[in-house]
Amino acid sequence: xxxxxxxxxxxxxxxxxxxxxxxxxxxxxxxxxxxxxxxxxxxxxxxxxxxxxxxxxxxxxxxxxxxxxxxxxxxxxxxxxxxxxxxxxxxxxxxxxxxxxxxxxxxxxxxxxxxxxxxxxxxxxxxxxxxxxxxxxxxxxxxxxxxxxxxxxxxxxxxxxxxxxxxxxxxxxxxxxxxxxxxxxxxxxxxxxxxxxxxxxxxxxxxxxxxxxxxxxxxxxxxxxxxxxxxxxxxxxxxxxxxx
Amino acid sequence: xxxxxxxxxxxxxxxxxxxxxxxxxxxxxxxxxxxxxxxxxxxxxxxxxxxxxxxxxxxxxxxxxxxxxxxxxxx
Numbered sequence: 001x002x003x004x005x006x007x008x009x010x011x012x013x014x015x016x017x018x019x020x021x022x023x024x025x026x027x028x029x030x031x032x033x034x035x036x037x038x039x040x041x042x043x044x045x046x047x048x049x050x051x052x053x054x055x056x057x058x059x060x061x062x063x064x065x066x067x068x069x070x071x072x073x074x075x076x077x078x079x080x081x082x083x084x085x086x087x088x089x090x091x092x093x094x095x096x097x098x099x100x101x102x103x104x105x106x107x108x109x110x111x112x113x114x115x116x117x118x119x120x121x122x123x124x125x126x127x128x129x130x131x132x133x134x135x136x137x138x139x140x141x142x143x144x145x146x147x148x149x150x151x152x153x154x155x156x157x158x159x160x161x162x163x164x165x166x167x168x169x170x171x172x173x174x175x176x177x178x179x180x181x182x183x184x185x186x187x188x189x190x191x192x193x194x195x196x197x198x199x200x201x202x203x204x205x206x207x208x209x210x211x212x213x214x215x216x217x218x219x220x221x222x223x224x225x226x227x228x229x230x231x232x233x234x235x236x237x238x239x240x241x242x243x244x
Numbered sequence: 245x246x247x248x249x250x251x252x253x254x255x256x257x258x259x260x261x262x263x264x265x266x267x268x269x270x271x272x273x274x275x276x277x278x279x280x281x282x283x284x285x286x287x288x289x290x291x292x293x294x295x296x297x298x299x300x301x302x303x304x305x306x307x308x309x310x311x312x313x314x315x316x317x318x319x
Binding site for chain 1: 295296299300302303306307309310313
């Protein structure tokens with residue numbers, strides 16, 4: 001088992017040191033992969049919609065299907081103003097799915113295996129829901145922690161639980177995505193290492209398993225992006241209509 | 245006991261948490277099969293929820309993995 005370092009692929013290296021006004025904004029492999037993911041997904045979407053027509057061709061249909069999928073998800077989960085949130089959810093979904101997928105390329109790096117990236121996204125969604133609550137409900141913001149119709153005797157028990165569950169939202173949102181991606185890549189690495197370690201006559205078992213696991217990973221990459229967006233939609237809907 | 249060996253035991257213990265997730269995933273797909281057997285035409289709707297539930301439950305197992313990594317980092 002010498003030489004097996006399952007967490008080695010997730011170390012961040014500085015590729016191009018830049019320092020601006022004393023702030024370290026060096027280009028790391030995370031940043032490069034994140035940029036690559038956003039550029040690639042934008043380029044693919046633009047290529048799909050290159051020749052637009054009323055009767056969509058095969059490629060345009062693919063792009064429209066993808067957009068329709070995200071739009072349906074948003075409109076179904078945010079009940080009243082769902083249409084307004086379609087662009088942001090589309091961007092979020094494309095960014096997360098793109099950065100999940102780009103890590104599956106051999107030799108590449110998945111930005112979502114860094115909790116900094118997922119945490120930033122989750123905290124952005126969380127702060128936006130707080131802003132939305134305060135703007136729409138004012139002081140009614142605090143009613144969210146005391147659901148209507150519960151007896152006063154239960155309040156000291158309920159309010160801390162509600163506050164805790166409210167604060168746990170961004171944490172679970174960030175850790176879910178990060179852990180799924182990290183675990184997936186670790187499992188791929190461990191299986192591939194077994195494949196390299198095994199004697200030649202049994203090598204095909206772990207190596208073919210790693211091909212199957214790569215398929216599962218592509219599926220997980222898409223489903224985790226979907227879950228992140230669905231939960232963001234649910235939280236935004238919760239901020240618009242608390243306890244509906 | 246040395247810290248290193250204690251950390252290894254702790255990592256193994258953290259993996260126990262995955263048992264709950266296994267039960268959960270079994271429950272989800274068992275109920276899904278039951279539901280599809282009762283009403284085969286509802287499968288597209290049900291499968292969507294089943295996969296969302298699967299991903300949510302699977303994430304719980306991965307929290308155990310994160311815990312194991314944290315313990316590994318402490319050693």
